[in-house]
Amino acid sequence: MNKLRLVFEKGEAARYIGHLDVMRTFVRALRRANVPVKYTEGFNPHAVLSFALPLGVGTTSECEIADITLKNKLPVSEIIEKTNLYLQEGSIKILSGEYTDKPMPVIEKAEYIIDIKNDGLLSRSDIENALSKKEILIDKKTKRQTKQINIAEHIFQIRILDMDDNRLKLQVIVSAGNTFNIKPQLVVSALEKTAHSLNPLSIAPHRVRFIFAR
Amino acid sequence: MTDITNFLDKVEKPARYTGGEWGIVKKDPARVSIRFAFCFPDVYEVGMSNLGLKILYSLINNRSDTYCERVFAPWADMEELMRKNAVPLFSLETHECVGNFDLAGFSLQYEMSYTNVINMLDLAGIPLLSKDRSSGPFICAGGPCAFNPEPLADIIDFFVIGEGEEVINEILDTYAEWKKSGNARLDFLEQIAKIEGVYVPRFYDVSYNEDGTISGMVPNNPNAKKTIKKRIVKDLDSIFYPESFIVPYIEIVHDRIMLEIFRGCIRGCRFCQAGIIYRPVRERSRERLVSLAKALIKSTGYEEISLTSLSSSDYSMLGDLCENLIAITEPHNINIAMPSLRIDNFTLDLMDKIQRVRKSTLTFAPEAGTQRLRDVINKNITTEDIAQSTRQAFEGGYSSVKLYFMIGLPTETEEDILGIPNLISVIGDQYYSIPKEKRGKRFTVTISTSCFVPKPHTPFQWEPQDSIESFEGKQRLLQQAINQRYAKYNWHNADISYLEGVFARGDRRLSSVLIAAVKKGCKFDSWHDFFSMEKWKSAFDECNINPDFYTLRRRAYDEILPWDHISTGVSKKFLISENEKAKKEQTTPNCREKCSGCGISAFKGGVCRE
Missing domain, CATH: 3.30.750.210 (Transcription Regulator spoIIAA)
Structure with missing residues (x-):
């Protein structure tokens, strides 16, 4: 198999593009770089490409995983170097890669750093109180329905990394994966419910790492 | 530079406003002498699909003395945030306020984008009327609608008639000279008024007859030409064409x-x-x-x-x-x-x-339902052509057909309208005459009718346009007459086509109506989200203008038309x-x-x- 597993980052310049946009950008960059990507057979051939987990609009990352299949094996370093030349600086950048036969690993949790700009003064005790809640009910939208969940059950770690009067930096580990996924923005909405001093002007989450199922 | 980061979480499709795509031109604004804002009066996805933008963006940026940046109309959600926070209209490349550019050039692709042109100027904090601007960028416009520039005559400083890539460098060269000279604004307009294809509306006085028609249009400046001839590229092989395009992150209309x-x-x-x-x-x-x-x-x-x-x-x-x-x-x-x-x-x-x-879908544009009316409009396609080619297509596995027609064409009768369902049956007969096992499944014929808008510079420029009532009556007739179970009928909003008709053949008295309509909140008029005929009606009333004058009237061949000074050749x-x-x-x-x-x-x- 010529399956190449790539780890890439989605930078600040690409923060506001969605998952499908990232996929399109990837395929086009590979074509610009003349990387011999394998295409599916059939009426509507498309590049053989799959992603570990979609990353939403508004979130950056340094740990995204994509598998591409090549027509012929080229040295990994050559592919990374060439492709990165054809991606706008600060948007998407391939960090590393390896040929593999293993299936895409199953993701269980993800760690985020969330940078929040706040409207008004933040109160530390207010935020700390919100972080310690054992139950925060919140509406979670899925494709079919909106369901009420206790988000606290899906937050495995949450702490203040840094804060001043109107800036708050949180580190969280939450449930993630293709079956059940908590977006970092949802964690902030949940905190807003109890922390009255929290009125975000902007929320800038960054995915740091995945935690895989064993 | 403007900062919009706080808005991006709150708007639909934030990547419309962030720029940074593959293929953009990066320059240091401090190292150029001319900053040109290419303004497209619609959303990013529409504007980025325009070929003219791609050509001019690359061509202008080939000049080392000029930086051309893109500006689009923000969608209503973004506009609201910008107005609330006093953030002016900005370019995508450097997020610079449009008011700080040397020139802002609007692409006029359809009449219903005129309100967006004005709204964008307002968002940029630029005075709406050309005569009120004593500093800031010169506002110019080009594109197909510039062939009747008059409805925007009070707003735009100068128009470029014809193919932009042929003339833009002459304009920028003139601008560079003028900027160095330190002369008055008027001097620049006088300089470019001499360039073939450039029209400066303030250099012309228009007078009217008692019945509202034009009695004369005369230059009031020695540099103004009597007739403005369009500019064209003679040889497409030697003219510039971009070898790279900006590749947007988000999906655009023509991606x-x-x-x-x-x-x-x-x-x-x-x-x-x-x-x-x-x-x-x-x-x-x-x-x-x-x-x-x-x-x-x-x-x-x-x-x-x-x-x-x-x-x-x-x-x-x-x-x-x-x-x-x-x-x-x-x-x-x-x-x-x-x-x-x-x-x-x-x-x-x-x-x-x-x-x-x-x-799986084949598209035809017969435009009219009968051979008689197709001869009237000189649309060289016959019922036999359509029958023969649909049959061949059905045999080849196609099973759906789209047909485009216009209603309200000159000389049209009920018989011509009813020719449309007849043509549908002809296509149906072709499909059903093919044995079941040899034809595709899910046979559909989709019919769309638009409302005919007589356009300047065409043989029909003197013709009256149908009234809204007449258009709607014809649409109802078709809704009843198209009864084939495989047929689906779509029609255009007659109100919008009526307004398009007003501005397509309008004169410069309409500038005030456009401004009044924008003040009432008219924008994105070709999008149904905001369209309000009530607002438009009150804008016309306020300006004491009867819009029917522009649409329902047959013009005489010897009438002076508002666009008579513009020559297509x-x-x-x-x-x-x-x-x-x-x-x-x-x-x-x-x-x-x-x-x-x-x-x-x-x-x-x-x-x-x-």
Whole structure:
């Protein structure tokens, strides 16, 4: 198999593009770089490409995983170097890669750093109180329905990394994966419910790492 | 520089506003002497699909003294945040306020975007009327609607008539000289008024008769020309065409490589403005197209390439061109798309060859339901053509057909309207005459009718437009008459077509109506989200203008039309003779069959020299 597993980052310049946009950008960059990507057979051939987990609009990352299949094996370093030349600086950048036969690993949790700009003064005790809640009910939208969940059950770690009067930096580990996924923005909405001093002007989450199922 | 980061979480499709795409031009603004804002009065996804933008963006940025940046109309959610936080309209490249540019150039592709032009100026904090601007950027405009610039005459400082890539460098050279000179603003306008194809509306005085028609239009400045002749590119092979495009992150309307194979159209449909203003037909050579295709595939990474023109089948070596292109596209899994094809045996075979993706829908534009009315409009397509080609298509596996018609064409009767359902039945008969096992499933015919808008510079420029009531009556008639179970009928909003009619043939008294409408909140009028006929009606009332004057009236051949000082190169004599032939239901041969002496041969280019 010529399956190449790539780890890439989605930078600040690409923060506001969605998952499908990232996929399109990837395929086009590979074509610009003349990387011999394998295409599916059939009426509507498309590049053989799959992603570990979609990353939403508004979130950056340094740990995204994509598998591409090549027509012929080229040295990994050559592919990374060439492709990165054809991606706008600060948007998407391939960090590393390896040929593999293993299936895409199953993701269980993800760690985020969330940078929040706040409207008004933040109160530390207010935020700390919100972080310690054992139950925060919140509406979670899925494709079919909106369901009420206790988000606290899906937050495995949450702490203040840094804060001043109107800036708050949180580190969280939450449930993630293709079956059940908590977006970092949802964690902030949940905190807003109890922390009255929290009125975000902007929320800038960054995915740091995945935690895989064993 | 503006900061919009706090808004981006709160708006739909934030990537409309962030820029930074593959292929953008980066320059240090401090190191250029001219900053040009290319303004497209619609959302990003529409504006980024415009070929003119792609061409001019690259061409202007080829100048080391100029930085051309893009500006689009923010959608209502973004506009609200910008107004609330006093953030002015900005460019995507450097997020600079439009008010700080040297020139802002608007692309006028459709009349219903005029309110957006004004709203964008307002958002930029730029005075709306040309006469009120004593500093800040010069506001210019071009594109097909500039061929009747009058409704925007009080707003725009100068218009460029014709093909922008031919004249933009002369304008920028003049600007560079003027900027160095330190002379008054008026001096720059006087300098460019001398350039062929440039129109400065304030240098003309218009007077009116008692009945509201124009009694005279005379230059009031020695630099102003009596007639402004359009500029055209004589040779498409030697003129600039970009070898790289910006590749947006988000999906845009035409998200593919656009390869312009020729300009103009030999056909001469009498309702069609593009057919007149882009005359004469000029082709790009196969060699040049192949080399451009290679470069664009390499630079963009796009998965599709579209051959664009007004009528692709009229490219003289289409089969050969496609063969050459397939040789480049196939190894890269790139699809070739060919819109604007006349469907016949040749093109059906060709489509089989080029389209790796099986397209299931065929599109025809008969425009009118009967042969009589098609002769009136000089649309050279017969019922037999449609029957024969749909049959061949159905045999080849196609099972759905789209048909485009116009209602309200000159001389139209109920019989012509009812010709539309008849034509649908002809297509139905073709489908059902093929044995079940040999035809595709899910047979559908989709019919769309638009409301005819008489356009300036066409043979129908003197014709009255149908009233809204008449359009709606015809739409109801069709809703009843189209009863085939495989047929689906869509129709256009008659209110919007009526307003389009007003501004298409309007004069400069309408500038005040546009401003009044914007103040009432009219914007994105071609999007149904915001369209409000009530607001428009009260804007006309406020300005004491009866819009029916512009649409319902038949104009006499000797009336001075608001756009008479703008010349497309096609003579009025020819337009009159075409209008008369239309009344007699006589057709005119296409430019390759026989020259009909429209006057364009004076440009000495393209098909006129073949």
